[in-house]
Amino acid sequence: MSRFFKKLEQRERLFFKLRMQAFLEEIEIEFIELEATELDAVLIASSAIIPVFQFPDWHYSNLKTVILLPAHFNIDLEFEGHGNGRRIFGMAGTGKWNNKMILSKESLHHGFKNKTDKLNTAIHEFVHLIDKMDGAIDGIPEVILDQVNIVPWINLMYEEMERINKDKSDIRNYGGTSKIEFFAVAAEYFFSRSKLMKRKHPDIYQMLSKCFTPQNS
Template sequence: MGVILMLVFIGGIIFLLRSTMRSDKKEMPEMNVKEIERLLDEEVDFYKKIQTSERKENFKQRVIRFIQHVRFTDVGKAKHNLLDEVLIASSAIMPLFSYPDWEYKNIREILLYDDHFDGNYQTDEKNHIMGMVGDGAMNDTMILSLPALREGFERNDGSQTALHEFVHLIDKADGTVDGVPEYLIPKSLIEPWLRHIRAGILDINQQESSINPYAATNESEFFAVISEYFFEKPELLRRESY
């Protein structure tokens, strides 16, 4: 079973996430709508490549709706701007764009840090955290490093922190972040799905893969890292026969 097929299954998330977002809706001035459109046009490659104007409009509307319903909170010295909100919302919409009317219902707030932070989640080469999905009291919260968010869109190197964290959120919709979006996969396919992931992890551990070794951490990290490649470096996935 290929990864593309795996990602297609995510479409089932529509069933899980379509009910109305729970947080309050923010007003969006017309000026900001125009600015969001400009930022998408200039800064988001995925948006630039969308073929039809209807689909572009659909992407833009979902980005706006996400921004209206999620709180973005700066922590410490961080100072985010509208572009950062557009990049985060785009990262949320990209993995599920093929499904026209879904919404996340497991995210209310995004905490933005001005640097990479310490912990036990996704790390960069210096072992600093770039993003994480909250648990327990932090449920419905995502933490992102602003520099890592921006780097994800500036460099086309297969790394995209915000998208990685949204894939964890999709994974988490069934209650556990385990690499298996259980509501979405027919029971009979869970075993082949896991076999595919574990074979990929084995390839990395035996150094027979050029995928980021962080993917070998566990099944959920493999799912999230492979999704980053799917959007940033699909040709590398084809070469690796995923």
């Protein structure tokens, strides 16, 4: 189980498991060229609950189905050397995939196995859905971020994106491509390596704490 879960107290662990169960009852998981496994379902549900654990009444009203593929894929969901186009690790909530999330199994598992690379594709995609809850995927999660913090957050994003694009940040390069991706990439870092982020990016850490653990704001 994730570092996040291990840090929880016993009562919180029980609540986390109940939240996972409720998610799995609400959201369909579709396995493409894969046998359904309990571990896959647990990792998907964990990825959904981790970023919204401090919001006990949260429901992903913009998600109906998670599609799990064996490997990285292209825009047509072709994988393992079939088709052309860039390799995609995960995708959620846009265009013809509205109300759907697509994940590769290898990326899903990598996010919970690797303890050093600040990567978790599934959490990344669920953060996009959180961002979308205010009506737009724009890197500004107005549903969970107080109005007073929006301009400071935008300023922080632009400052750090500039550092990323000048190769002066340890936040991965994809975060420098847009505000949308910066928020999701920073959230991956926040949940995967929280102590490291607090030390290396205290301002971003504090702002994300205000998003995801609002009692600390």
